[in-house]
Amino acid sequence: MNFIRTSLLVACAIAAPLAIGQTAPKLKVGLMLPYTGTYASLGTAIENGFRLYVTEQGGKIGGREVEYIKVDDESDPSKATDNVNKLVKRDHVDVLVGSVHSGVAMAMAKVAKDTGTLLIVPNAGAEAVTGSMCAPNIFRSSFTNWQPGYAMGEYMAKKGLKKVVTITWKYAAGDESANGFKEAFEKNGGKVLKELNLPFPNVEFQALLTEIAATKPDAVYTFFAGGGAVKFVKDYAAAGLKKNIPLYGAGFTTDGTLEAQGDAAADVMTTLHYADSLGTPRDNAFRLAYAKTYKLQPDVYAVQGYDAAQILGIGLLATKGDASKKAEFAAAVEKARIDSPRGTFTLSKSHNPVQDIYLRQVVGKENKLVSVASKALADPARGCKM
Numbered sequence: 001m002n003f004i005r006t007s008l009l010v011a012c013a014i015a016a017p018l019a020i021g022q023t024a025p026k027l028k029v030g031l032m033l034p035y036t037g038t039y040a041s042l043g044t045a046i047e048n049g050f051r052l053y054v055t056e057q058g059g060k061i062g063g064r065e066v067e068y069i070k071v072d073d074e075s076d077p078s079k080a081t082d083n084v085n086k087l088v089k090r091d092h093v094d095v096l097v098g099s100v101h102s103g104v105a106m107a108m109a110k111v112a113k114d115t116g117t118l119l120i121v122p123n124a125g126a127e128a129v130t131g132s133m134c135a136p137n138i139f140r141s142s143f144t145n146w147q148p149g150y151a152m153g154e155y156m157a158k159k160g161l162k163k164v165v166t167i168t169w170k171y172a173a174g175d176e177s178a179n180g181f182k183e184a185f186e187k188n189g190g191k192v193l194k195e196l197n198l199p200f201p202n203v204e205f206q207a208l209l210t211e212i213a214a215t216k217p218d219a220v221y222t223f224f225a226g227g228g229a230v231k232f233v234k235d236y237a238a239a240g241l242k243k244n245i246p247l248y249g250a251g252f253t254t255d256g257t258l259e260a261q262g263d264a265a266a267d268v269m270t271t272l273h274y275a276d277s278l279g280t281p282r283d284n285a286f287r288l289a290y291a292k293t294y295k296l297q298p299d300v301y302a303v304q305g306y307d308a309a310q311i312l313g314i315g316l317l318a319t320k321g322d323a324s325k326k327a328e329f330a331a332a333v334e335k336a337r338i339d340s341p342r343g344t345f346t347l348s349k350s351h352n353p354v355q356d357i358y359l360r361q362v363v364g365k366e367n368k369l370v371s372v373a374s375k376a377l378a379d380p381a382r383g384c385k386m
Helices: 002-019 040-056 077-090 102-115 146-158 172-187 206-215 226-238 258-265 281-294 300-318 326-335
Strands: 027-033 064-072 095-097 118-121 138-140 163-169 191-198 219-223 247-250 269-272 353-363 366-377
Touching: 027 040, 027 077, 040 064, 040 226, 040 281, 040 300, 064 077, 077 095, 077 102, 095 300, 102 118, 102 138, 102 172, 118 300, 146 172, 146 219, 146 247, 146 269, 146 353, 146 366, 163 172, 163 206, 172 191, 172 219, 191 206, 206 226, 226 258, 269 366, 281 300, 300 326
Parallel strands: 027 064, 027 095, 095 118, 118 138, 163 191, 163 219, 219 247, 247 269
Antiparallel strands: 269 353, 353 366
């Protein structure tokens, strides 16, 4: 009897910490981002921003320490389903964070929707993620491809430009950015003369630049990012087009790329939900902390990673760290005003940011704020039935 009683006491002593919540398991965060290839620098900036917010919270989110499980998605949609299934089914992550490439994010959204795993998209702007594929457990801390394109279309039409050529990669992000631009530009009296594109991640632009020169538009609207954006901006200037045909674009054309683009990017105008010179106390504090931590200047990708962690923190605070309480998590995030370096934003019913889109101009190594191109712009979330 004494043996049984002693055994019970030992068992209770071992179980006691769990009972009072002293040994909560670590929160498993699956970072599925590009760490090699065209978008490698973007993936690193997103991770840096995410980790910075967690560090500011004492290394915990929703009261739980964080364990990071990283996968290089290589910006390859053909590998995306296998990669995300490994994180969900093998590693049993509590939340997925990714990705940059829209095709990869679409695969992540499908698996997240099918399995009920929390997904926060810190970049890819594929409209379907918060459109036809929207779900209570899927959130975005970035933008839709439509948002910067639409804002620039409005601005350029109001500026009096009448005839424009668009040029992008032929994939979801490029198509949707150009379509958003065209929707606003033509609604306000402009005309898109040609819609030029080339396969991702092809950077052989010469034939298309020759076509632009022959078409003689008033201006060009472009969507490229990462290494492709660097080469496009340099090739555009080298072809002598910039002097007579001004270049405008979605902000990714010049975000995180200015160092490499050099003088070729001077004066290029872009629209995005962030700028390098917002000058607010919130943004100044973020930029200082990021620079001190990583010895780098932050860009929009760092902000989106930081805000992905903020969204996760808001949801888990409401559920006391329990990532399985999807309804409570969603309700808290839907009510929140997120205090971002970009400016305060909310999430729409489809869980996409409702945010200001800024007009910026490249001055030196900065995307300087010119004005607010579109105030509190909400994506139309076409096809969302949530």
